[in-house]
Amino acid sequence: MGNYSRQPHSVAYSEVLRALLNKRGLRITSQRQKILDILKDIPAGEHLSAEEIYQNLLEQGENVGISTVYRALHLMVDLGFLRELGLAEGKRYYELNQPFTEQHHHLVCIQCGSVQEFQEDLITQIGTQEAEERGFSLMNCQFSVLALCPVCQVELDN
Ligand SMILES: [Zn+2]
Numbered sequence: 001m002g003n004y005s006r007q008p009h010s011v012a013y014s015e016v017l018r019a020l021l022n023k024r025g026l027r028i029t030s031q032r033q034k035i036l037d038i039l040k041d042i043p044a045g046e047h048l049s050a051e052e053i054y055q056n057l058l059e060q061g062e063n064v065g066i067s068t069v070y071r072a073l074h075l076m077v078d079l080g081f082l083r084e085l086g087l088a089e090g091k092r093y094y095e096l097n098q099p100f101t102e103q104h105h106h107l108v109c110i111q112c113g114s115v116q117e118f119q120e121d122l123i124t125q126i127g128t129q130e131a132e133e134r135g136f137s138l139m140n141c142q143f144s145v146l147a148l149c150p151v152c153q154v155e156l157d158n
């Protein structure tokens with residue numbers, strides 16, 4: 001366990017992506033590529049909702065509808081490129097999945113919504129084991145710890 005600082009994404013990212021899509025007979029459309037680029041560039045600990053990704057695309061001058069963004073996100077979640085996270089307040093957020101980012105988990109403040117990421121191999125091991133024992137094939141092992149951050153604890157005391 002320990003704090004986790006995300007490695008800068010390497011040059012191989014585009015090639016890995018193309019290879020994975022090719023394997024499934026899919027092309028990397030410019031919109032899918034742009035969505036992945038947006039998610040690739042956010043700082044560790046930040047996650048974007050579909051609406052925020054949509055806004056970001058509009059700001060880049062993309063001519064795209066929100067339903068297209070939802071469809072693209074769901075497709076990429078199904079393909080395993082993205083992880084969909086229900087971090088707080090029932091909102092859904094997205095981030096890159098392996099192999100684009102390391103497997104990690106989330107510590108979420110239920111008051112202010114701040115998120116810290118951490119790595120803990122034991123969680124992944126248990127998830128893998130539980131899935132395999134039941135004949136499931138593991139897609140994503142994501143652990144969210146809901147808590148109160150130090151700042152919010154102080155505010156609640158006052
Ligand atoms: Zn994350």
Ligand SMILES: [Zn+2]
Binds near residue numbers: 109149151
């Ligand atoms: Zn907080």
